[in-house]
Amino acid sequence: xxxxxxxxxxxxxxxxxxxxxxxxxxxxxxxxxxxxxxxxxxxxxxxxxxxxxxxxxxxxxxxxxxxxxxxxxxxxxxxxxxxxxxxxxxxxxxxxxxxxxxxxxxxxxxxxxxxxxxxxxxxxxxxxxxxxxxxxxxxxxxxxxxxxxxxxxxxxxxxxxxxxxxxxxxxxxxxxxxxxxxxxxxxxxxxxxxxxxxxxxxxxxxxxxxxxxxxxxxxxxxxxxxxxxxxxxxxxxxxxxxxxxxxxxxxxxxxxxxxxxxxxxxxxxxxxxxxxxxxxxxxxxxxxxxxxxxxxxxxxxxxxxxxxxxxxxxxxxxxxxxxxxxxxxxxxxxxxxxxxxxxxxxxxxxxxxxxxxxxxxxxxxxxxxxxxxxx
Ligand SMILES: Cc1ncc(COP(=O)(O)O)c(C=O)c1O
Numbered sequence: 001x002x003x004x005x006x007x008x009x010x011x012x013x014x015x016x017x018x019x020x021x022x023x024x025x026x027x028x029x030x031x032x033x034x035x036x037x038x039x040x041x042x043x044x045x046x047x048x049x050x051x052x053x054x055x056x057x058x059x060x061x062x063x064x065x066x067x068x069x070x071x072x073x074x075x076x077x078x079x080x081x082x083x084x085x086x087x088x089x090x091x092x093x094x095x096x097x098x099x100x101x102x103x104x105x106x107x108x109x110x111x112x113x114x115x116x117x118x119x120x121x122x123x124x125x126x127x128x129x130x131x132x133x134x135x136x137x138x139x140x141x142x143x144x145x146x147x148x149x150x151x152x153x154x155x156x157x158x159x160x161x162x163x164x165x166x167x168x169x170x171x172x173x174x175x176x177x178x179x180x181x182x183x184x185x186x187x188x189x190x191x192x193x194x195x196x197x198x199x200x201x202x203x204x205x206x207x208x209x210x211x212x213x214x215x216x217x218x219x220x221x222x223x224x225x226x227x228x229x230x231x232x233x234x235x236x237x238x239x240x241x242x243x244x245x246x247x248x249x250x251x252x253x254x255x256x257x258x259x260x261x262x263x264x265x266x267x268x269x270x271x272x273x274x275x276x277x278x279x280x281x282x283x284x285x286x287x288x289x290x291x292x293x294x295x296x297x298x299x300x301x302x303x304x305x306x307x308x309x310x311x312x313x314x315x316x317x318x319x320x321x322x323x324x325x326x327x328x329x330x331x332x333x334x335x336x337x338x339x340x341x342x343x344x345x346x347x348x349x350x351x352x353x354x355x356x357x358x359x360x361x362x363x364x365x366x367x368x369x370x371x372x373x374x375x
Contacts (some may be wrong), residue, residue, distance in 0.1 A: 003316045003359040008148050008176060008293050008350035013242075014201035014249055021203065021242040032235050033226060042237050049244030056251050057193070058184040059210050065230045066208050066240045070175045071099040072220070073194035073209035077171050078103045080217035081140050081192070082110045087169070088137040089113060091128065094337040095121050095152075096144055097173060101333070104142075111137070120284045121152035121338050128159070132166035139166075144173035145181070149321060149334040149348060150283030151293030153177070160189030169215060175199055176290055179250030180258065191215045195247070197239065201352070202246030206239030257353040262291045264351045264360050269294060271364035276371065282321070282338060282346060293350045295321060295335075300343040303371050308347055314366040321346025 004012065024045065030038025032046055046066070054061045067073045078100070081087045089111040092100060104112050113131055116124040123143065132139065141163050146153045156172055163170040171192040174183055179200035185193065191212045198204040211217055223232025250257070272279050282295035298304045308320040321335045330336075335346050349363075 001315050001359070001362050003355075003363055005316060005318045005349045005351060005355070005359075005363065007352040007355075008199075008290075008348065009319055010198045010204065011201045011352050012354055013203060014246055016249060017202055017242045017246045020245045021238050024238050024241050028237065032237060033224065045237060045241050046235055049240045052244040052248055053195075053208055056183075056247055057210060058186050060213065062228070063210055063213055064208055065211070065227045066206065066235060066243070067194075067231060068205055068207065068236070070173070070194040070196035070207040073207050074099045074173060075103050076209060076217065076220035077192040077194070077211070078107065078140075078142065080220055081169065081171070081215070082107055084217050085140075085169070085215060086138050087140045089135065089139045090142055091115060091131055091139060091168075092142040093117055093123055093144075095147055095150075095334045096142065097148060097175070098333075100142055100144075100173060115143075117337055119338050121147055121150050121282075121334070122284060122288070123154055125155070125158060125162070129162055129166075132162055132168055139168040140171055141168050142171040142173070144176070145183070146176040146290040146293075147283065147334065148176050148293070149332060150295045150338065151290040152283040153288045153290060155288070156188045156190065163191075164189045176293075179247050180254065180290070180292065182254070185210060185212065197243035197246055200246050200250040203239050203242040206236050206243050208243065253353070258291055260353050261351045261355075264355050264357065265291060265294055267357060268349060268351075268360045268364065271360070272296060272367070275364065275368050280344070282335065282340060292352060293348065295346055295348045297340060298345045298347065298371075300345070301371075304345045307345060307370065310370050311347075311363075311366065314370070316363050316366060319348045319350070321348055
């Protein structure tokens, strides 16, 4: 049996998405910038895809642009909001994805302020409010909706409201929540966000950026007039069409899939609690967590050190909560930011609607065999 429990990293593609992409790959080969019929057909697929995305996030079609990834979209938002909108300060958090944190490291002419997070990765909203209140600097708040490593979610409506109250712009990394939770840019007062197709059963290498009309940015990539003059380069037509179908399917099945994934996650968690001593979970476990992510903190021990590798050998793909820095394996920046004890070992299991209960039971059995504790 081969079990894939690394769905926060990327997801398998949905059959319908593969079907749609194959059809387009075969039949629609015109360049979307060409004015002849072949080109017009390709262009209309892109515009239809834009309409689909815009509708789902409650934006207008002129506010959605396709990119190569969410990473590109986030780079664009951060770099261009400093250059074009005169943003002087960015408030963010130490648990953001590297595509935010490393971009912040490379920004010039802009201060950054990092919010504190507690041991579950929850932001200090009081600190956010006082930072917003205490300065007249033009500010962008860059906070993720759901954390990819520990699953803790932020209260986006509260952040949007605070930004609105104090005249700041709100940039939200919605990569882990797009297609899994309702996202309404008007209701949550979001000015910028990004999504990535491969996180919701779409293809890799395609994403999108939402830029609100009143905060329009200039292009990040220069050349042709593609993407309504906002991103040069011949469009990834097949990928864009795949993204839109995948998002549509995810959106339509949101509640049913969430229920299924929550049941798998609970079953897995119950199995761990039943069979293992001293298991802990990283991130919030109340109502503010991603239902597809379970970050497990195992007690120290020689068997635990090689757990991800041994799981792989047993046919189970999961992700470690560590990163290799200068040849030394250490907890990732997120796991460190929540003060996780360095002697314990984190493994992230992440689920999708394509997983089955048999896979969950198989994984628990294999973990029992590997660690041989309290059976
Ligand atoms: C929270 C979060 N933000 C951003 C990204 C980057 O997305 P992409 O793979 O499209 O560059 C990821 C992907 O791992 C992510 O999980």
